[in-house]
Amino acid sequence: EAGVTQSPRYAVLQEGQAVSFWCDPISGHDTLYWYQQPRDQGPQLLVYFRDEAVIDNSQLPSDRFSAVRPKGTNSTLKIQSAKQGDTATYLCASSSGTGSSYEQYFGPGTRLTVL
Amino acid sequence: QQQVRQSPQSLTVWEGGTTVLTCSYEDSTFNYFPWYQQFPGEGPALLISILSVSDKKEDGRFTTFFNKREKKLSLHIIDSQPGDSATYFCAAHDTNAYKVIFGKGTHLHVLP
Secondary structure (H helix, E strand, O other), rough: OOEEEOOOOEEOOOOOOEEEEEEEEEOOOEEEEEEEEOOOOOOOEEEEEEEEEEEEOOOOOOOOEEEEEEOOOEEEEEEOOOOHHHOOOEEEEEEEEOOOOOEEEEEOOEEEEEO | OEEEEEEEOOEEEEEOEEEEEEEEEOOOOOEEEEEEEHHHHHHHHEEEEEEEOOOOEEEEEHHHHHHHHOOOEEEEEEEHHHHHHHHEEEEEEEEOOOOEEOOOOEEEEEEO
């Protein structure tokens, strides 16, 4: 079974530029999460989807961040006008969301550096 | 602000020794507590988890203990190996409201 895949693995941009991150969850997983992990900190949940619906995006800086999952499979997280404070690793995770299985499977992440 | 406090921040043990990591939380609605292991350049991987209805769960060399009254949990690694050197995160979930908070992590170094 293929794991969660993310691309790109690395991104370096200047302040003010835009960037998009792409995630392909494990096949059949209906729940998808995006996390931000600053250096030497734990992951912080940004947004999560069940199928194509956003369930909670309260931690997403809505003025510059957006996330979509139009067909309930792949997802894209976009940052418009990036700031130095956005420097972090962006992790995608998925789970089956069925029964008592709460286990999340994480991708390798995209390491973003904003200069 | 809800927090999950994890300690120690960094820990060095000798090969064959026992590692103990601890976490505490505040929100009594949390009911699922996973521990993740993360190597550099990789995403976190689930190591072991426990539901709030249990007080202990074992998986090989890894055991997690949960104390609901004190709102504390711990991860014990026996016979620690150099390959266990990684960053370990505890997390607390409220599976009914879908809320999850991670600790800041413990950097574990196991010396041969």
